[in-house]
Amino acid sequence: MTLYSKIIGTGSYLPQRRVTNQDLTEQLAAKGIETSDEWIVSRSGIRARHYAAPEQNASDLGVAAARNALQMAGLQADALDLIIVASSTPDFFGSFPSTACIIQNKLGITNHCAAVDVQAVCSGFVYAVAAADSFIKSGMHKNVLVIGAEVFSRILNFDDRGTCVLFGDGAGAIVLTASTEPGILAAKLHADGSHANILSVPGSVAGGALAGSAFLHMDGPAVFKLAVSVLEKVAVEVLEQAQMSAAQIDWLIPHQANIRIMNSTARKLGLPLEKMVVTVDQHGNTSAASIPLALDIAVRDGRVKKGDNVMMEGVGGGFTWGAVLARM
Template sequence: MTIYGKIIGTGSYLPPKRVTNDELAAMLAERGVETSDEWIRTRSGILARHYADQGVNSSDLGAKAAGKALEMAKCEANDIELIIVATSTPDFLGGFPSTACMVQKKLGITSNCAAFDMQAVCSGFLYALSVADSFIRAGVYRKVLVVGAETYSRIIDYQDRTTCVLFGDGAGAVVLSASDEPGILSTALHADGHYGDILSLPGKLNNGAIEGKAFVYMDGKAVFKLAVTWLDKVGMEALEKAGLKNTDVDWMVPHQANLRIMQSSAKKLDIPSEKIIVTVDQHGNTSAASIPLAIDTGVRDGRIKAGQNLLLAAIGGGLTWGAVLVKM
C-alpha cells in the first residue's frame, strides 16, 4: 500500500497591526523616503501588510498558526512527532535554539517530538513540506507539523523603497498525516547559488558583531526575470511527475511576492487567473509563510475543497525554487 503525506489541517496567523500603503508612505516620508499607494500597488499588487509588535517573535506567530491547524485536524499537540519550521527570521541569532523548538515549547508538546528549522527563504515552506512528506512515506513519522513563520519587518531597510514596501509578517501551518489517500502527489525542488547575490541578507556575524548591512537586498528586475522563467517550468515538472496536466489544477497557490509574477507564471502554464489564490494584496510578501497563509485563506473561505488539486510554486533567495502538487 502506498503511504501519502496528506494535509488534514491548516492554520494561519497575522499580527494585529495592519499597515496600509498610505500609512506606510506617511511613515517613510518621516524618514525622507517618498512613495505612494499608487506606486506600490501598480508595481506589486500590495495594498497592506501586517507588522509584529516588538517582543513578538516568529515562533509566537508560528505557534498561533499551528494551534489553528491542530484544531482543524482534530489533533492534540502531543500527537505531533516532528515539527519543521521554515523561516529566514529565526527567534535567535544563528538560529539556535531553533524556532521549531520554540514552537514546540509554546504548543506545550512534551512527547518525544523532533524539531528543526528549514532555511530556503521564500521556497522554505515547499522544501519543508517535501521533507515532511518524505519522512511520512518512509514510515518514520505519521503526523508532522509544517510551519512557515516570518518577521521580515525586522530585517528590511526603511531607507530602501524598492524592498521596504514589499514585506510583511505572518505565519501559516499545516498538519501532514500518513494516509492511504493521495495527498502530496509530487515535488520538484531546485537551487542555484550562482544567483545568490541578487536576493540576500548580506550581514555577517563576526566575534559578536554584525559586519555589513543586516537588511534584505534584492535586485528586483533580475529576480522578476528568473521567477517568470523558472516558475512555470518547475510547475510543469511537478505536474509531469504526478502524471497530470495543467487542466487538472483546481488552484494555483504561488508564493505571494508580486502579483505580476504570479499572473505571468500562471499564464505560461495556461492556468486561468481566476484559479490563482491571491493574498499578496492584504499580506504583502511574507516569505516562507506566504503559501501556507494563502492555503489556509482559501480553505477557510470555502474556495479550496477536499479532493481538489493545488499547484504550489515559489522562488526565493539562494536562489531556490520549487513546486509541490497537493491533493486536498
C-alpha cells in the same frame, strides 16, 4: 500498501498591526523619501501588510498558526512526531536554538518529537512540505506539523523604498498525516547558488559584532526575471511527475511576492486567473509564510475543497525554487 502524506489541517495567523500603503507613504515622506499607493500597487499589487508587535517573534506567530491547524486536524499537539519550521527570521541568530524547538516547547509538547528548521527563504515552505512528505512516506514519521513563520519587518531598511514596501509578517501551518489516500502527489526542488547575491541579508557575526549589513538587499529586476523563468518550468516538472495536465489543477497558490510574477505564471500554465489564490494585496510578501497563509484562507472561505488539486510553488533567495502538487 502505498503510503501517502495528506494535509488534514491548515492554520494561519497575522499580527494585529495592519499597515496600509498610505501609512507607509506618510512614514517615508517624513524621511524625505517619495512613494505612493499607486507606485507600490502598480509594481507589486500590494496594498497593505501586517507587522508584528515588538514582543512577538517568529515562534509566537508560528504557534498561533499551528494551534489553528491542529484544531482543524482534530489532533492534540502531543500527537505530533515531527515539527518543521521554514523561516528566514528565526527567534535567535543562526536559528540556534531552532525556532522549531521553541515552538515545540510553547505548544506544550512533552513527547520529545523531532524538531528542525529549514532555510530556503521564500521557497522554505515548499522545501519543508517536500521533506515532511518524504519522512511520512518512508514510515519514519506519522504526524508532521509544517510551519512558515516570518517577521520580515525586523530586517527591512526603511530608507530603501524598493524593498521596505514589499514585505510583511505572518505565519501559516499545515498538519500532514500518513494516509492510504493520495495527498502530496508530487514535489520538485531546485537551487542555483550562483545567484546568491541578488537577494540576501549580507551580514555575519564575528567576535560578537555585526560584519556587513543586517538589512535585506534585493536586485529587484534580476529576481523578477529569474522568478518568471523558473516558476512555470517547475510546475510543469511536477505535473509530469504526477502524470497530470495543467487543466487538472483546481487551484494555483504561488508564493505571494508580486502580482505580475503570479499572473505571468498562471498565464504560462494556461490557467484562468480565477483559479489562482491571491493574498499579496493584503499581506505583502511574507516569505515562507505566504503559501500556507494563502492556503488556509482559501480552505476556510470554502474555495479549496476536499479532493481539489492544489499547486503550490515558490522562489526565494539562494536562489531556490520548487513546487508541490497536493490533493486536499
